[in-house]
Amino acid sequence: MARLEVRDLTVRYGGHVAVDGVSLDAEAGRVTGLIGPNGAGKTTLFNVVSGLLPTQRGKIFLDGRDVTRMNPSRRARRGLARTFQRLELFSMLSVRDNVRVAVDSRRSWSRDPGTAADATEELMGRVGLTELADERVDALPTGQARLVELGRALATRPTVLLLDEPASGQDDQETRAFGGLLGEIAASGVAVVLVEHDVGLVMRACDHVYVLDFGRVIASGTPEEIRHDEAVLAAYLGTGVGVRT
Amino acid sequence: MDKFLTFTIVGLSTAAIYSVIASGLVLTYTTTGVFNFAHGAAGMLAAFCYWQFHFDWGWPTPVALVVVLLVLAPLFGVLLEMVIMRNLEGTSETTRLVVSISLLVAMIGLSVLIWKPDESRPMARFFQSSAPISVGPTTITWHQMVTLLTAVAVALGLWLVLTRMRVGIAMRAAVDDRNLTMLTGARPRRVQMLAWAIGTALAGIGGILIAPGLVLDASSLSLVIVSAYAAAIFGRLRSLPMTFVGAVVVGCAEGYLQGYLPQSPFLTGLRTAASVLILFVVLLVLPNPRLRGRIRSREFFPAPTWKGALGFAAAMVAGGVILATTLSRPDLITYGQVFSLGIVALSLVPLIGFAGQVSLCQLSFAGIGAVVMAHLGGGGNPLALLWAALIAGGVGALVALPALRLSGIYLALATASFAIVLDRWLFLLPRLSVFGLFEVSTFNQGSLSVDSLTIFGASFADPGRQMILMSVLFALAALLVVWVRRSAFGRILVAMKDSEAACATLGIDLFGTKLAVFALSAALAGVGGALYATQLGSISPGNFDFVTGLPVFMMTVVGGVGMVGAALFCTVSLYAVLPLYSALLPSIARYAVVLPGLAGLSLARNPGGAVQDVREGFLPLRTSPPAIGATVGIVAGLYLLRMLDVLGNWPFAVLLIVVPMAANAAVQGLSRPEKAEEPGADVPLEWRGIVRPWTEADRIELDQALGVNEVEIHGAT
Incomplete structure (x- = not known):
């Protein structure tokens, strides 16, 4: 279906x-x-x-x-999750915190195993952002910024x-x-x-x-x-x- | 029927004034995008000028009117456009709001400066001595007649200008698309100047017509005109015909309330608050806006670190101890408000700084906290602080509940009207019994006395002990705000400020989040207000009214509302620097009233706030632990000398400021040679090629940052 x-x-x-x-x-x-x-x-x-x-x-x-x-x-x-053509990142937050916001949101309505911090690190690894975790998203090139949006969307499972x-x-x-x-x-x-x-x-x-x-x-x-x-x-x-x- | 007709005429003539004022507001808003909170103040200044020329200096009416309405008011409007409004293009809505509120405060300050507030200035109505004209069973005064005819003339004139004249058509075009208008040969700049000139003149007409019916008083006259805002909101700030309809609704509502509202101490205030209530209700039924996407702004506030926050808290407590032990009793009372009102300013940090929600009624929440303290804090019971937090927080949530659909200027107006409803009605109510179950009372139509706190048997009536207690509580509140920012909730707030749309698609409950931050902020303001009340000992509605709250809002934003330091900046500048300045230079103390307004006006240049500049300035000192240790040691030594009376208060205060600055300069001087050797890796991209030569690596980085394919540009041929 x-x-x-x-x-x-x-x-x-x-x-x-x-x-x-x-x-x-x-x-x-x-x-x-x-x-x-x-x-x-x-x-x-x-x-x-x-x-x-x-x-x-x-x-x-x-x-x-x-x-x-x-x-x-x-x-x-x-x-349902999505990314945006015109980026909608949270510019005041780091790459990690952008993903973390979504992880925390997911955990507010669903019980997931493990800690929120671990889930965030795992997601960043999955989309290849681990090395950029502490960067400000505003400083990222567009291609990588799009990966942050993808990681954030995936965080809601x-x-x-x-x-x-x-x-x-x-x-x-x-x-x-x-x-x-x-x-x-x-x-x-x-x-x-x-x-x-x-x-x-x-x-x-x-x-x-x-x-x-x-x-x-x-x-x-x-x-x-x-x-x-x-x-x-x-x-x-x-x-x-x-x-x- | 006679009564109905009489009050219809009263209502219509009020409506006529509101329509004139509101159409000026709509004109400037649509052509420049700035909602001018100072519009009413412009009318107030015009009324004062007219009084000066005609009633004080005895100029003939026509001469005085021509000078005020055709010369001074338009010139003032043009000046505003050229000096202030023009710079606001492309700034955030909060910045525009603060700038126009600063203008309001500065203009009230200016009028107080020129016209001493304690004098009575009677203003006769137009043709006061002529007999009223009879209209059937009732009569209409000449003043009412003039007012009605003026409104009709203004409506006709605006219609002619906007539909029949080239400049008016350009004005309407500029609203739709400025750049496109420029391409067609019109000059938007000139059009905007004209709009401000006409708009200010209309405010002037309104001010002169409304003033004779009221007391010529700067702040009340500036705010009476808030009623006209309700009319403008009917037209969603864009449609002039709907604005005229709105003016009739508001004016007649006020007229009939005056005629038919039963005499009761509970309802007296409702008459003056009615238009503001209408404003509140109209704002709530406006169509729901779409979720907004990302707002690009120049502001950036870094997340606070625990180390920095603890340092700040320790400094606050140390500051409290130093003040408590060095200042005289009267000085302690003068400067005592710094920390308690600091908590009220702090309440703006999560709300505006983190979540991007505007509130102009924080001091009203503080007032609620103060009332709770007065009623429940008998004997200085600290549990009343908890009640103050709960009740103010609850009221905050109640206000937020309907207001949360709004954003930006509409939210600002809704919270402002709530504050004014409190000022004019709810804070003036007598004791009220709710279905005989329990009693609600506010200020009981006068002032309330408040006991100073007693915690575990220790009394804090002494101003010195009070100062230390307040500094500790302020430090705790600052730590609470830092904790909020660093928590999951805080991250969501900051995310929501950036993009509500993205938050919603991540499953975040926007409504609940906004409600929670409003309640938290109101609770914090309530506690601040309760503490302030224990310091004052006796409170009245005037301590917490809308106009008194505006500088707190302004200065916190000027300080950089995303950081807890902004709260300190706000209260230190308002309640320490200004009184100090007045005490030192009594001859020019009068000019102090316009200073907060001027500070707010500077915001357009520096949206990141003053605290950020200070933080960056002190970066060398902050990052060098030995230097921090040395500075603390020296300060402690100076304090010891002060305690031993080797140093007086003045040298001590000066040294307190000089020592950290000198230490900072020293660290900077020592570290400079090392820095010079570093390659320019941390030079921002846009400065490369300017502060150091451009390299191939920079080009590659630029390509990557722009997301362009290298081959596409460089290798395609």
């Missing part, structure tokens, strides 16, 4: 329809890609799914349970993880390592949803891909199917206007 189900979701800003009847599924143990040109509605979709924006129509289910009317905090407690352009700001080597990390996270049973402009990473890491344009899903399938989809090529290369209708 899909961990995250989005059904017929619509978001309007005044007269502009940012997300238009989108449905998608993200399954446990898999990386689901979400691609599309700038302004396609990817980040808006994440904001609605995580509860930061209201929706005008449609439903969101986490593990089969309707969370459409829940506030972001309750969704998080039900296993999510079942569904939304990643908004996690590889932007990383160099090639970091992106390759990151692809491996994504695989590990998915393998631990998490449903990962990835918004990414690095098509190479999406094709390598994803099991299933949705393509969004003008707020609608214009194609979905395996990376191989998407690569040859005419509507997708048209949306990206701008040939033909038929796909927009």
Whole structure:
């Protein structure tokens, strides 16, 4: 069963329809890609799914349970975590304390074994931040700052993880390592949803891909199917206007 | 029916004044983004000037009006824009708030300076001697008529300017997008200056119209105009038509309350507090804003260390002992407030400094604590302190409950209106029996006496012992705040200040967290207030009113509200340096009233706060244990000399300041040669190439920091 189900979701800003009847599924143990040109509605979709924006129509289910009317905090407690395209780190805190805030939050609603300090160190090791633990997050390059957001999101032990352009700001080597990390996270049973402009990473890491344009899903399938989809090529290369209708 | 009509006219003429004032406020807020807390004070100054010209110097009415409204007020507005408001672009909302509150305090100070407050200054209404005009069964005075016509003229004038004139259209465009407006050839700077000129003139009109009905008094006149803020909030600070509607609602509500509210000592205050209550309620029903994302700010407050905190606490207690044993009895009473009000200032640190929530009613919570101490602390029972914490904390949570949906300027206004409701109504109530079950009383319509503390049989009535006790309690409170900052709760507070959105997606309960920090902060303020009351011995509502609380808020923020040192900075500057300055230089003591305001105005330049600068300045001394030991030793020696009366108070005080500074300079002088040999590794990225030559390694680091691919830029060709 899909961990995250989005059904017929619509978001309007005044007269502009940012997300238009989108449905998608993200399954446990898999990386689901979400691609599309700038302004396609990817980040808006994440904001609605995580509860930061209201929706005008449609439903969101986490593990089969309707969370459409829940506030972001309750969704998080039900296993939803995310990172942000425009970084939302806690600049007054060190790398370690950024992760620690999330660990403490998790422990306020769930009994986990071990101490919070150990859990924090373990998470930082997992995303490769141990050496930077005492740095101020403001001093980090974007690529590493994104890892802090990932570590923070993982600290809530999510079942569904939304990643908004996690590889932007990383160099090639970091992106390759990151692809491996994504695989590990998915393998631990998490449903990962990835918004990414690095098509190479999406094709390598994803099991299933949705393509969004003008707020609608214009194609979905395996990376191989998407690569040859005419509507997708048209949306990206701008040939033909038929796909927009 | 006659009565209804009479009070409708009263209400409408009040509404007319509020609409004029509020439209000026909306005009300046929309064009510059600064909510001007001093808007009312500008009206107050205009009223005083008009009184001076017309009633004192006998200028004819038209001349006085033209000089005040068409010359002085617009010039003052332009001056404000050029000297202060212009620098506020791109600063945080708290900074803007503090700057405009400082302006309010400075302007009240200025008027007290020019017009001695204890004189009576009667102001006649317009055409006072002419007979009122009859309107059906009732009459309307000429003053009311002038007021109503002025409001209509202002509304028409604003409509004409904003919709029919080029400059007005540019004004509206500047609200939407300044840069875009500039591209179309308009000059936003000039437009903003014009908005401030008109806005200040409108405040002036309002001030002159409202003053004859009230006493010409600086702070009450500046605050009466808070009622006009309620009208502006109706229009969400943006819509002028809704502002006029709001003015009618508030004005008529006040008019009818005046006519129909039954005579009762419980309800007298409600009349003056009504508009503020309306403001509070309107703020609460405003549509819910979205969770805000990350705010980029120039402020950074490092987490305190236990070593530093213990050092600070020890220094406080040592300071208390030194003061207690060297100062005379009257001086002890003068400077005694430093530590107790320091706890009130300290209560702002977790709230504003850690959590980023603004409160303008901390001194009101302190007042609640003081009342609890007076009623329950008979015989100096220290258990009353606990009650003060619990009750003030509970009230804090109650106030926070509805106010927490708000942020920034709206939260500031909500807490300010709560403080004013206390001042004007709740603190003035007689004893009140709740369903015969229990009694609630505040100041019992007068002042209350408070016993000094007695702990385990030891009395602290002596000002010296009191000083030591207060310094110990202040040190403990500071340690508590440090503990909070270092705890899981403290990390969540700091995280929430940065990004509420990120906190929510991590499962953090924002509402509960805000409620908890509000309650904690109110409880701390309550204890501070209770202790302050035991020092005063007799308390009245005036000790804890809104205007008295503003400098505490301002100076703590100026000190650097993210650090406990800011609380000390606040109370030392307000309750030690200012009185000392007045005592030393009595001839210019009068000018002291504007100093806190001026200090607040400096904040725009230095948002990190003064304490941070001091900390950084003393870094050499702080990081050298032998130097700390030596300094403490010397200070102890000086203290001994003082105790043996070898040194007088003045040389001792001067040496106390000079010795640490000299030690700091000495350590710095000794360590400088070593430092010079270090490579410039710790030079911040943006300074490389400026303070030392640019290297290849710097380029690579810059590329990494920017997240750009080296090949993309350098190797693509």
